[in-house]
Amino acid sequence: MLKLVANNTIVSEYEAVPGRVTSGPHGPKPRRILSRRNIVVYGTLIVVALYYLLPLYVMIMTSLKGMPEIRIGNIFAPPVEITFEPWIKAWAQACTGLNCDGLSRGFWNSVRITVPSVIISIAVASVNGYALANWRFKGADLFFAILIIGAFIPYQVMIYPIVIVLREMGIYGTLTGLIMVHTIFGMPILTLLFRNYFAGLPEELFKAARVDGAGFWTIYFKIMLPMSLPIFVVAMILQVTGIWNDFLFGVVFTRPEYYPMTVQLNNIVNSVQGVKEYNVNMAATLLTGLVPLTIYFISGRLFVRGIAAGAVKG
């Protein structure tokens, strides 16, 4: 049961593509360069690409302009006079409520949330997936099924009970509590990811290791881990982006001094006091998007794999 979703097929098919040069795209063969078909295809794709790029372009342009220029000019025009003032202000001086130390605080909070959450959630889920794939015990599948079904339950349904549990444990509002929440909600998709990966490794390898006398942890650390680097990278990409971009858990489970970057960004931009400084807002928005974007552009294909797998998370 629960090979969850054709999703995984999708991922593996996707990966299979680069290898199969000949069986890449399937459409009819391209003809002359300026055929009507080519004009339609490339024309559409270029227009679409421009549409996707437009917001990024506008963000960058706005963040490099001074406020006077924004008031008179148009948002698509490149800056007449480039200024980095908005970036500095967004990073170090922008105000949320009474605090005026900029987004940097949110950035470091996000780092302090993301790093341990990613490590712990991946550690827990990978061991879990390994146990499910190789050391199946009675009832394991039931718990796993509950876990996967749980991935579809709206967070809103479970938030309040978790608040109570965390409060009872005395870690409500702390970073520890938030890290735990990220570990819990990352568990379904990560466990699925690792379970499928480990189940896809040759079973005989695992048997050979058992005959060689290796136990649960020895096999995990000495045999499975070294063979699974790619999937750990995928899981890391998935988690870093997911946790960095999280807003809901950040608002619900932390106190203002621990707010992650997204929450602080929203508070800065949508604060009703003072004059709206659109250039600072856009610089702040870009700053917040910078971490996942960097990961995205560096990791490329692995990222696609990660989100295709993580898409279940919605």
Added chain:
Amino acid sequence: MTSVSVRDLSLNFGAVTVLDRLNLDINHGEFLVLLGSSGCGKSTLLNCIAGLLDVSEGQIFIKDRNVTWEEPKDRGIGMVFQSYALYPQMSVEKNLSFGLQVARVPQAEIDKRVARASEILQIQPLLKRKPAELSGGQRQRVAIGRALVRDVDVFLFDEPLSNLDAKLRSELRVEIKRLHQSLKNTMIYVTHDQIEALTLADRIAVMKGGVIQQLADPMTIYNAPENLFVAGFIGSPSMNFFRGEVAAKDGRSFVQVDGVAFDVSAYPARAGLQPGQKVVLGLRPEHVKIDEAAAGDAAHQAVVDIEEPMGADNLLWLTLAGQSMSVRIAGQRRYKPGTNVRLSFDMGVASIFDAASENRL
């Protein structure tokens, strides 16, 4: 003294019974081959002996010690898999020594054993390489070496040669036989290749549906199959079967098939054949002779349908008693399709089975 002994072993996956109250005794130093078609439970039995599957019922003894619930590592077994199952991230040397390191054997001892195993298998030049840098045959050698270094009493092979091409397969087959002769430990070898089974085995256990159909030495299995399944499974092309009825006349017994009578007086039946009994007569292709001119029985006249020359011998497909049968003849003798031939049979090496129970008579 038995080396491995399986008592009333049953194994179910959920509602599916894969092994059904199976009994098997393997002698010390014996080379036992488990032979059977795909899905009959060979690997399952082997995995149970190795301790990789929890049995549902029954017991397993190795060297007279009950190991039914012991960990694989405590059973004194080594295992070689079809896909080699080498740890990809470790060098050959690491692969060989991994089990010993887990067992905390002193390094000096590890080095000694690795050196010995790699000498026996002639893989010394490969020790520093990764499995990905080896050919299939070399990988399988390393996999055997991994069992060798652990100084085990029982070697378990699960189709170790199936992933190799024909030439390498026959080379390694000889090597495994040589290894067995020099090491003299017990080997249990799973295969569905009957050539491997016949050439390697001291005894063969033919399995079907989780039950051992016959356990005997290769020649007995070949010459005196215990039932219809074993008879049909062993031999290529397979045995010719004729369904008929026993008849007696002038103190001789016959099997009547579709108007053709086969004289089976020479057949060494265990109990007498009862006239009227429904039987299946089995004749191997090489136990049929084609007689020159009119020497044969006029009743056994057949027409050559197809000829398959195979170099060393020649395989003819004929029609007799309304059904197709194959005959293997030696040498270069050629028969054109349509040729009329007469056949004679060596009933001393034929097989007769009861049609209902399918057991040998």
Added chain:
Amino acid sequence: MTSQTRGSARPNQWLRNLNAKIASIPMILTALVIFVGGTSWTVLYSFTNSKLLPRLSFVGLDQYVRLWAAPRWLISIENLAIYGFFSLIFSLVIGFVLAALMDQKIRFENTFRTIMLYPFALSFIVTGLVWQWLLNPQYGIQSIVRSLGWTNFNFDPLYNSDIVIYGILIAALWQGTGLVMCLMLAGLRGIDEDIWKAARVDGIPMWKTYVLVIIPMMRGVFITTLVIIASGIVKVYDLVVAQTSGGPGIASEVPAKYVYDYMFQAQNLGQGFAASTMMLVTVAIIIVPWAYLEFGGGRKRA
């Protein structure tokens, strides 16, 4: 003989695979305590009149009656329906068309894919804020078009209660269609190339091949994508918070925001629980039939 008796005893079932069981404790706790326990807890307390603190004083269906009488909830549901309907249709159509275009043996496929997918790496907050800026009537698209001469051009979705949800929809589509395209493209790549050859030999025009052959073959991919999009729709929250904070007025409220506001701001827990239970029901309506098809059908096949 002692060793025989020791070995022959079937060991305690609880102790077998002990390490695996220990390693699974986090999963078991999460599954039981949080997912089963937490969900049941919320559903149970949705039948109480909990205000600031959860209390077990049952009031039957009162919270639900109040919920379905609240204009804000009704607007939330209406918004969710519009948003859900259009984002399903548009994501699937746009995603599929883009994937089909990408599957035409084009050059720079990687570049195009990178461009279409990067918004998905961004958070809803960032997406919401960018589009808030682009749709700003004073400086954004509206002002540009007006400055080009069309002085009567009106496009201010974020400030117009009637169409505000479409403003959010635009941002959501910008963020999410790239992913749908990728899933669809993977689905297209999974189709046997011989199908295309056969269709060409039979002289079937390309668009017909897509409609009559390819799309039916991609049923599984479509269903998966549908479930992914749909369960994302129900959860939509951050985007609205960033882009409009539910405004103007309450015109762009959504259920997830309703739940949050009642639980953590209006201090009316009972309402929050009832609303979140309704969200759960919505998801169940989407998931259960799908799970039935996916796994119920699978059992029949096996």
